[in-house]
Amino acid sequence: MADGKAGGTQSGEALLFLTDEQLRKGIEAMFFAYRGFTADPDRILEKYGYGRAHHRAVHFIARAPGTNVNNLLAILGVTKQSLNRVLRTLIEDGLVESRVGVQDKRERHLYLTETGQSLEAELSEAQRARMRVAYRDAGHEAVAGFRRVLEAMMDPDQAAYFHAMSKTLSKKEE
Amino acid sequence: MADGKAGGTQSGEALLFLTDEQLRKGIEAMFFAYRGFTADPDRILEKYGYGRAHHRAVHFIARAPGTNVNNLLAILGVTKQSLNRVLRTLIEDGLVESRVGVQDKRERHLYLTETGQSLEAELSEAQRARMRVAYRDAGHEAVAGFRRVLEAMMDPDQAAYFHAMSKTLSKKEE
DNA sequence: CTTGGAATGTCAACAACGCTGACTTAAAGT
DNA sequence: ACTTTAAGTCAGCGTTGTTGACATTCCAAG
Numbered sequence: 001m002a003d004g005k006a007g008g009t010q011s012g013e014a015l016l017f018l019t020d021e022q023l024r025k026g027i028e029a030m031f032f033a034y035r036g037f038t039a040d041p042d043r044i045l046e047k048y049g050y051g052r053a054h055h056r057a058v059h060f061i062a063r064a065p066g067t068n069v070n071n072l073l074a075i076l077g078v079t080k081q082s083l084n085r086v087l088r089t090l091i092e093d094g095l096v097e098s099r100v101g102v103q104d105k106r107e108r109h110l111y112l113t114e115t116g117q118s119l120e121a122e123l124s125e126a127q128r129a130r131m132r133v134a135y136r137d138a139g140h141e142a143v144a145g146f147r148r149v150l151e152a153m154m155d156p157d158q159a160a161y162f163h164a165m166s167k168t169l170s171k172k173e174e
Numbered sequence: 175m176a177d178g179k180a181g182g183t184q185s186g187e188a189l190l191f192l193t194d195e196q197l198r199k200g201i202e203a204m205f206f207a208y209r210g211f212t213a214d215p216d217r218i219l220e221k222y223g224y225g226r227a228h229h230r231a232v233h234f235i236a237r238a239p240g241t242n243v244n245n246l247l248a249i250l251g252v253t254k255q256s257l258n259r260v261l262r263t264l265i266e267d268g269l270v271e272s273r274v275g276v277q278d279k280r281e282r283h284l285y286l287t288e289t290g291q292s293l294e295a296e297l298s299e300a301q302r303a304r305m306r307v308a309y310r311d312a313g314h315e316a317v318a319g320f321r322r323v324l325e326a327m328m329d330p331d332q333a334a335y336f337h338a339m340s341k342t343l344s345k346k347e348e
Numbered sequence: 349c350t351t352g353g354a355a356t357g358t359c360a361a362c363a364a365c366g367c368t369g370a371c372t373t374a375a376a377g378t
Numbered sequence: 379a380c381t382t383t384a385a386g387t388c389a390g391c392g393t394t395g396t397t398g399a400c401a402t403t404c405c406a407a408g
Contacts, residue, residue, distance in 0.1 A: 256395055
């Protein structure tokens, strides 16, 4: 436990040889890759005076148009106050529209305006471009593995949102 | 460009079929997985009153004992002032030792104390545990793919640090 | 030996974005 | 009628990032 060179904790030896060193490399790969992952959007956001929190909000509103605030809160995993600060500026700047629910008037359904859609497109395109190159460089088998490991790394409840996301294109609006 | 359902930008069709939808899923997988990735360390850090910045510093000092501040700065990609604030508390709390260089006395070489090593071990063990489970669940082919995609996602200079990291166990101290 | 520049550290101020706690409004459920 | 839920707001705080300015120390070149 002192040096963790090769005799460290291991499990599942029957199937996988996982030295602490290999696991550490995986950890560092996540760290460096995530920085690359956010680098392009960060540069774009800076032009408009927004931050990552704005990007996340815009992304998931684009993904599930008409979602309400509570749902977005659960996906993003932040507090109401934190999201509200971001959402307010996006609404004030005319990127997001907040419509009062018809069935339940307490709820606000969120939509991107045309301006919002164009920012989202710009951010998304930059991020997808990087993913596309990385996917192509790595090959399609690598992509499948990449996705499998990432899914296994999520917290179960987070993973549920991740899977639901594909289907959340069904709008439960009014 | 309005909906990006299936007719979006594609490249490398000869080898890979990459719809915008698949790329978006990859992006979201990174988002949710990174949250899982940091969740365990975050809980531990909270016990001691530290944050992620402390974790990163401790991790890379453990990785390259005797590294100087400038090198750490380049790896972490933050400003001197930002790192210094974190480093100061770690030194005050007796987790990190800063030794004046012998060859060049302007440089400070950084080392973990025993206390620092034990915190690092606790953080690292938690994070490795999650990686281990994720790796096992995904299978070893998936692991190789995971690593390949992550590497392809890094900025070139970041990737250089990532690769150098393995060899930086060579101490250039005094 | 003096001087320029590199490495380091420090101070102040600020911004983004998390958090808690308290409170209001409106609408829905019971 | 009463309670709960959804949303928004205000105030305050902590971490971590940023600039800019400035001091110190010390190597190295003139």
